[in-house]
Amino acid sequence: MLLQVKDLTVRYGEHVAVWDAGFTLGEGEVLGLVGESGAGKSTVGRALLRLVPEPGRIVSGAITFKGRDLLPLSEAELRALRGAEIALIPQDPLAALNPAFRIGLQATDALALHRGLSRREGQGVMARLLARMGIPDPEDALRRYPHELSGGMRQRVLIAIAFSCGPSLLIADEPTTSLDVTTQAQILRLLAGLRSETGVATCFITHDLGIVAHLTHRVAILYAGCLVEQAPTETILAAPRHPYTRALVRSLPLDGLMPALRESPRACPFSHRCPERMAICDTAHPPVKTVGAGHQVACHLY
C-alpha cells in the first residue's frame, strides 16, 4: 500500500474540517475525493502534504506514506518529500504562480531543489515536459510571465511542475475548476495520459462525477468532514448505498445545507437532509461498515 490514512481528524479551531477519515491508495491507483465545497476534501489533500493552512491542525490519526508515518516528521524531512515524492497540482493556476517571475525560473525550483539541476538544465527538462504536453513553443513559454499565458497554458505549466521530479503520489486539487469547458477536457485528457504513462498514484479532488467516472479507480465521498462512502468507481456510480451518494449520483435535489461540524458528531451529519432518516440517525454517528468488495458505507441503513 502506497498511502494509508487512518482516523484522520483535522480541526480549524472549534470547527472540525475532517473527522475520523480513513482510506488507502495503492501504487498507481487513482482515488477520487468527492464532496461539495466545505466538505473537507481540500483539507484532506493538504493534510497529505502536511500543509493544512493555519489555524488548521491535524489533531489525530496517521498518514502512512511508503511505510513512514508523515505526522511525526520534522519540517525539513517533509520538505524533502514535498515536490519530490508527493506533488500538488493546485486549483487556480494563476494564483499558484508567482506574478513576479518568469515561468522558467519558478518552474525549475523543484528540479533545482530536489534533483540538484542548474537552472539551465532545469529549463531543458521543463521544455521537454511542456512540449510533451502540447505547448507549441516551450522555450517561449518559459520566458513569459504567468499573466502572459492563457489559463490552459498555466495549468499545463503547473502540471509539468508537479510531474517534473517524478513523484509517486500526486494530489490534484480540482485542477480544472478555474478553466473553461473545452480547456478542461484537454487538461483532463493530458492528465489521464501522463498519469497512465508514469503510473503515479493520484488523489483527485473534485466535485464533478463526470471526471470521477473517467479518471478514477475508486471514489471516496466526503460529507461535512466525514467519509460517508467509498467504493470502486463502477460500484459507486452503479450501486451507491449511502443516501447522500445516491442523491449525488442521481443528481437528486436535497433540501437544506451541509452542516459545519463543531465537535465529534453524535448523530449522522446527513440526517436532517436524509430522505431515509430513522430515529437512530439523530442519536448515534453511524460506524463504517463493509457492504461489498472494497465498498464501505457509514450509514445506519446497513
Added chain:
Amino acid sequence: MNSKLLGGVVIGLLLCLAALLAPWLTPRDPNRQDLSAIRRPPVWMGGAWDHPLGTDSLGRDLLSRLLWSARVAVVVAIGATLCAAVIGTPVGLVSGYFRGRVDTILMRVVDVWMSIPAVLLAIALMAVLGVGLLKVILAIVLVDWTRFARVIRGEVLALREREFVEASRAIGLGPFRIMAEELLPNLVPLLIVLASLEMAIAVGVEALLSFVGLGVEAAVPSWGSMIAEGRGYLLVGWWGMTLPMLALVVTVVGFNLLGEGLRERLDPRLRTEAAR
C-alpha cells in the same frame, strides 16, 4: 506618468544634480567669511551678482551654502532610508510570515519603539552620540526602521495567504527561501513607495536636528543650521532664514510627491480606483 510623479521626479533630479554638482556650480567656498559683505540681499532686491542670493551675517554666500546643504540632505535621505529598509524589511518579513509568538514579540518591540516620540528619541540619541553626518543617519535609522517593519509585515500577512506561497511550500521550499525569493520580489513596489516617503521624513529630521545644533558638524552647511542662523537676523535680512526653509519645504514636498505618485502608479488597487 501622473503629475505627482512628474513633480516628484523633477524635484528629486534637481536635488540630486545640486548635490552632485555643488562644488562646480557654486560661485565660492560655502564657508568663506567676508565680513565686509554681510547680510547682502539677493539680486532682485538690489544685491550684486557676485552673491546671487545674498549673504548671511558672516558674509558667507547663501547660494553656495544652499547647494552644499543639498549634499547633506541627499546623503542623509538615501543613507538613512536604505539602512532603515535593510533593518525593517527582514523584521517585517519574519514577523508576518511566521506570525504567532515570533510576530507577537517583534511587533511588541516595534510598538514600544514607536510609542517613544520620534523627535525626542532622535534628539536624545544625538545628545548621546554627538554631532556628525553618520550619527545623524544612525539616529534617523534607529527612529524610523519600525515604519518599514510595520508596513512590510502588514503586506506579508496578506501575501502569505496567496496560493503561490502554498505552491512553493508544496514543492518543498523552506520558509527563508520563500521569504527571500517568493515574497520579497513582490514587495519591491511597496518598498519603493515607502522609501520615497521615508526620504522626506529623513530630510526633515536632519534639518530639525541641525536646527537645534545636534545635526551635522558646524562646518558642514545644512538647511537646518542655516535656518537657525538666519533666525538671528530675520528682521534685517529675511532671506537668510527663508531661502533654506524654502529649499527644505520643496525637497520634502518633492519626496512626498514622488512617493504618492509612485504609489498611484504601482498599486493596482489605487490604479483601478483612479480609473473609475
